[in-house]
Amino acid sequence: MRLTADRQRCDQHGLCFVIDDELFPLDEDGRIAYGPEGVAVPPGKESLANAGVDQCPVLALRIES
DSSP states (O other): OEEEEOTTTOOSOOHHHHHOTTTSOBOTTSSBSOOTTOEEOOTTOHHHHHHHHHHOTTOOEEEEO
């Protein structure tokens, strides 16, 4: 499972960061720190990954299998 992000779409709400700051790190501008290359979701953090994606009001985050 991987998290990917559309940094152009990210609107700096930070709701994902509140869910889990390690899965959803922000850059110095407050945008999600990774892009389409994404990051692997560590075992046991799948529910947090889903919750963070669900909280994004601009749909900038996705989960890929």
